[in-house]
Amino acid sequence: MVCTAEEYGEIDNEDKAIDENFRIYPQNPYAISKSALDFFSSVYYSAYKLPVYISRSFNHIGPGQSERFVASDFARQIALIESGSQHPVISVGNLQSQRDFLDVRDAVKAYNYIINKGSAGQVYNVCSGKKQKISDLLDILILLSTRSDIKVKIDRSKFRAVDVKIMYGDNSKLKAQTGWASQYSIEISLKDTLNYWRQNAGLQV
Template sequence: MMKRLLTGAHGFVGQHVQAAVSCTPLPPEVDLRDRQTLAAAVARIRPEAVIHLAAQSFVPASFENPRETFDINLMGTLNLLEALQAADFQGRMLFVGSGDIYGQVPEVELPVREEHPLHPRNPYAVSKIAAEALCYQWSQTSGFEIVMVRPFNHIGPGQSARFAIADFAKQVMEIRLNRRAPVLHVGDIDVTRDFTDVRDVVHAYTLLLDQGQNGGVYNICSGQEYRIRRLLEQLIALAGIDAKIEQDPARLRPAEQRRMVASFDRLQRDTGWRPTISMEQSLQDLLNDWEKQLQ
């Protein structure tokens, strides 16, 4: 059985990767910023493949501490690449970037494809562009292969309430369980986003680790445009509650992208992947997960 090293194993997506495929998590005490400890761990594990998920991925935190974001996302990736090379790694690595690197995209240019110009609008996105460029360079000049992915919004059980749909699901379930008044606090819910179930995202990762082109970059998305208000209404209906929706000014973001949808044509061409889990199922599973946590 192939030994796959997984960084970021204890995060939202990492837990789903572990549920889907056999892998060896990077020990939680190993910090990507600690070159010596990381190199020792990689040498001990001697992986045949790597899924590199670990990152500082919360955009507000990247504004508060951009240096830490770069230390983890860019320099941490460089430390991992150097550790793999020192361990004579000759397999394949999957680098997980972000669809956020495209930045503000004019509506006439939707859906977003991989060749679209990159216009980052926050330190997190800048760090992901830099790390992706670094991975491309190593894919061409090192002794191992690297495939890069740009996932767009994904949802599913286990997601933190720091993210909008998971937060709405938590609020809805709190109302259903009589833990709060029937009022939902939201930001701008009249925007659209491209959401994919996290389990479909993980399936794409595993396919690309085997079938993606070395040095290739792939959007991972549903190719569908979902209005946030509609998803909130679905959560309310699935939970069988009545609730008032109130906009909280503190949740509004300046210069919000009004619409977003991307294309997964390249991913489908190379692997045959397409999303299989319905939005209704994703939302129901998210509600069920919050019900368990709040009981």
């Protein structure tokens, strides 16, 4: 079952990576629904011995992702600017939040490892284990752009009503029990995402 790191909710110590034993405190409808699925799956394992594997996934990133997600949104806007379809101004929300970003290709590999090498009934964080400021993602993408005149505009409508400042995970359990390791750096993920939108800037996923 693919659940979400948003189940953890507000973090008391934002400088500490979150492991699977951290308490659950969902703070939005999506996180609440995933928490219900999480508990539902655990009950089916304990009561009926159904071989259930649970992931709590942090932020995914990579080519093919919808522009509804922050890095893909930035990349798409830059691709539109490069093609002349958008003025050289990127509209952004909160750039100060810090999140744990994992390439989707590494995430898919993690899911495969959990099913084939993990233990049924267990929860695994699927994450990079590193925190990354949103502004850093934007800076990297702008450096990758062919344009040198891009400006940034803060759009308050893009801010979340409830937004945890810092959230990143501890993936040591996933590594230790399955042998999984990530392969894609944040720079490669962003480069591939930008190249995807250079080819598909007119599309909305």
